Amino acid sequence: DGGITQSPKYLFRKEGQNVTLSCEQNLNHDAMYWYRQDPGQGLRLIYYSQIVNDFQKGDIAEGYSVSREKKESFPLTVTSAQKNPTAFYLCASMSAQETQYFGPGTRLLVL
Amino acid sequence: AQTVTQSQPEMSVQEAETVTLSCTYDTSESDYYLFWYKQPPSRQMILVIRQEAYKQQNATENRFSVNFQKAAKSFSLKISDSQLGDAAMYFCAYLGWETSGSRLTFGEGTQLTVNP
Numbered sequence: 001d002g003g004i005t006q007s008p009k010y011l012f013r014k015e016g017q018n019v020t021l022s023c024e025q026n027l028n029h030d031a032m033y034w035y036r037q038d039p040g041q042g043l044r045l046i047y048y049s050q051i052v053n054d055f056q057k058g059d060i061a062e063g064y065s066v067s068r069e070k071k072e073s074f075p076l077t078v079t080s081a082q083k084n085p086t087a088f089y090l091c092a093s094m095s096a097q098e099t100q101y102f103g104p105g106t107r108l109l110v111l
Numbered sequence: 112a113q114t115v116t117q118s119q120p121e122m123s124v125q126e127a128e129t130v131t132l133s134c135t136y137d138t139s140e141s142d143y144y145l146f147w148y149k150q151p152p153s154r155q156m157i158l159v160i161r162q163e164a165y166k167q168q169n170a171t172e173n174r175f176s177v178n179f180q181k182a183a184k185s186f187s188l189k190i191s192d193s194q195l196g197d198a199a200m201y202f203c204a205y206l207g208w209e210t211s212g213s214r215l216t217f218g219e220g221t222q223l224t225v226n227p
Binding site: 040042044045048088090092100101105 | 144146148153154155156157158161202206211212213214215216217218219220
């Protein structure tokens with residue numbers, strides 16, 4: 001099946017800890033995106049990557065980092081510098097027809 | 112920067128009736144795409160419909176249709192014959208291009224309740 005997978009579904013972070021959220025796609029899409037969603041709000045762009053080994057900051061990149069070593073993978077690291085990380089994180093990839101498709105999301109909670 | 116505004120935080124509709132969700136956006140560009148996404152309680156974002164700005168014809172997908180008014184920068188979603196499964200948060204989104212690539216800007220969402 002073609003699609004976008006995110007893992008884990010739930011993630012718990014301790015104070016001062018870095019955690020990494022996984023995003024994998026087998027749709028052969030070049031562009032990938034990370035969004036943060038807070039309760040009752042829309043999505044805000046954290047980072048995006050149009051091509052392997054290249055990525056751009058979005059609107060709320062502080063406290064986050066990414067890498068794009070493979071076309072299929074775009075992991076997001078929530079660093080200890082992100083003081084309010086509790087949120088729902090969504091990964092997306094974009095087709096050649098400029099349409100974004102989303103993974104099922106990861107819920108990050110702070111212990 | 113582009114902005115997307117959904118002025119209705121909540122809407123409700125009776126099953127089998129029709130409802131229209133509003134969206135306005137601000138841009139100085141002439142070429143862009145517009146989308147409606149649905150987010151049910153599972154929180155999976157599901158594409159409902161998309162519209163290319165250069166097309167005058169309004170997009171339709173089964174019971175879902177849009178009213179795209181480019182001059183007014185308005186992009187409303189009409190759901191006909193509403194079903195219980197249509198209950199969800201609906202997001203309007205604008206896709207434009209920057210030197211670093213294309214990106215989506217989302218509205219704050221409209222929570223749709225469908226009453227049996």
